[in-house]
Amino acid sequence: xxxxxxxxxxxxxxxxxxxxxxxxxxxxxxxxxxxxxxxxxxxxxxxxxxxxxxxxxxxxxxxxxxxxxxxxxxxxxxxxxxxxxxxxxxxxxxxxxxxxxxxxxxxxxxxxxxxxxxxxxxxxxxxxxxxxxxxxxxxxxxxxxxxxxxxxxxxxxxxxxxxxxxxxxxxxxxxxxxxxxxxxxxxxxxxxxxxxxxxxxxxxxxxxxxxxxxxxxxxxxxxxxxxxxxxxxxxxxxxxxxxxxxxxxxxxxxxxxxxxxxxxxxxxxxxxxxxxxxxxxxxxxxxxxxxxxxxxxxxxxxxxxx
Ligand code: GAL
Numbered sequence: 001x002x003x004x005x006x007x008x009x010x011x012x013x014x015x016x017x018x019x020x021x022x023x024x025x026x027x028x029x030x031x032x033x034x035x036x037x038x039x040x041x042x043x044x045x046x047x048x049x050x051x052x053x054x055x056x057x058x059x060x061x062x063x064x065x066x067x068x069x070x071x072x073x074x075x076x077x078x079x080x081x082x083x084x085x086x087x088x089x090x091x092x093x094x095x096x097x098x099x100x101x102x103x104x105x106x107x108x109x110x111x112x113x114x115x116x117x118x119x120x121x122x123x124x125x126x127x128x129x130x131x132x133x134x135x136x137x138x139x140x141x142x143x144x145x146x147x148x149x150x151x152x153x154x155x156x157x158x159x160x161x162x163x164x165x166x167x168x169x170x171x172x173x174x175x176x177x178x179x180x181x182x183x184x185x186x187x188x189x190x191x192x193x194x195x196x197x198x199x200x201x202x203x204x205x206x207x208x209x210x211x212x213x214x215x216x217x218x219x220x221x222x223x224x225x226x227x228x229x230x231x232x233x234x235x236x237x238x239x240x241x242x243x244x245x246x247x248x249x250x251x252x253x254x255x256x257x258x259x260x261x262x263x264x265x266x267x268x269x270x271x272x273x274x275x276x277x278x279x280x281x282x283x284x285x286x287x288x289x290x291x292x293x294x295x296x297x298x299x300x301x302x303x304x305x306x
Contacts, residue, residue: 001064001302003283004251004271009058009066017056018270018280019092021149021257022063025104025128029261031058032072032093032106036278046114047217048274051075051086055093055108057129063261063284064304072130073106073123083110083121083137090121092256094150095128096159098180104128105180107161109148110137118144120161122181140174141187147197149257150176153231154203162199168215171199173231190235191226198255201231202265204289210235211267211294213254218274220249225294241287244298251298253283261305267296 001007007015020033035053042048054071073093076082084090089111096105103124110121120140123132139145145163151173152159159176170193175186191199196212203209208228214221223242226235246252253269260266264286271281284302288295 001282001284001304003281003285003298003300003302004253005281006279007066007282009068011068013068014278015056015058015066015282016053016278017058017282018272018277019256020268020270021094022259022266022268022284023095023097023128024259024261025097027061028128029060029063030069030095030128031060031066032056032095033256034091034093035071036280038278040275040277043113048277049089049113050277052084052088052090053086054084055090055106055132059129060304062304062306063302064306069129072125073108073132073134076134082134083119084134087113089113089115092148094148094161094257096150096152096176096180097128100178101180102126103179104130104132105176106132107148107150109146109163111146115146118146118165118167120145120148120163124181135181138182140183141172141185143172143174143187145172147199149200151201156231162201164197164199164215168195168197169193171196171210171212188232190228191237194237196224200255200258200267202258202260202287204265207292208235209294211241211255211258211296213250218272218277220252220254220272222248223250223255223296227292238292238294241294241296242298243295247298251283251285253281258287266302 017033
């Protein structure tokens, strides 16, 4: 698969899984993301958007051949005020398995078309493919929630949503409760006043690394990584980890998620095409570590677990 371009599923259709994540559940990999398979609309000066269709789920045994499993969570057409109504914004779905309940829990950025609401939406399913049932939307710990991720700390076992808040000024970690469908009230800020989006975390050799983008809408900007020895103590921004052509604009992409496969970390990027969002491309790039330095080197192709 050519990095930076659109990718096809095993039926020859465009993979529609933007702002997504890849996770392993059982013996398969699952890719969740925004289905943007519709016309890009420009309305009221608030920018480019596609009506909400829902969140796609794809499955794979090798991270290369992807099978469409359908919409894991579908748009709700009946109620114009429902956060999944086509006229709203539903972005960056992330799924985490809850061992306590045996359920798959999805968190996503739920918003109004003008991006004023800034909320987190929650849905649950019995199977990774869904269908997910929408539960509610909320402002976690009374904070706004824009770009969103989930993270399970391998050291403490605690799970969090990571969300850009305070109008994107600060990244918040809101700890999930035992069912992962609500919050414990434990919430801490990271990268305060650094205006980061697309935040995603991995833990390597005693250090947490948080990769994030700047905040320039659909336009690319430099990625930065930050590190901390303890997740709850302040991270320090270190550097741009990207190496290769267009490293200053994240190879014209934006971070969405870090996943681990066979002991190696990979960074997923979206290559947004703001005037035709359904044609936005993807990259999956290996992450390398040298001491406490993180590097994401451009590779023209990602060919799964070869
Ligand atoms: C980006 C964000 C995307 C989307 C876009 C809308 O900054 O990362 O997920 O919300 O803004 O302009």
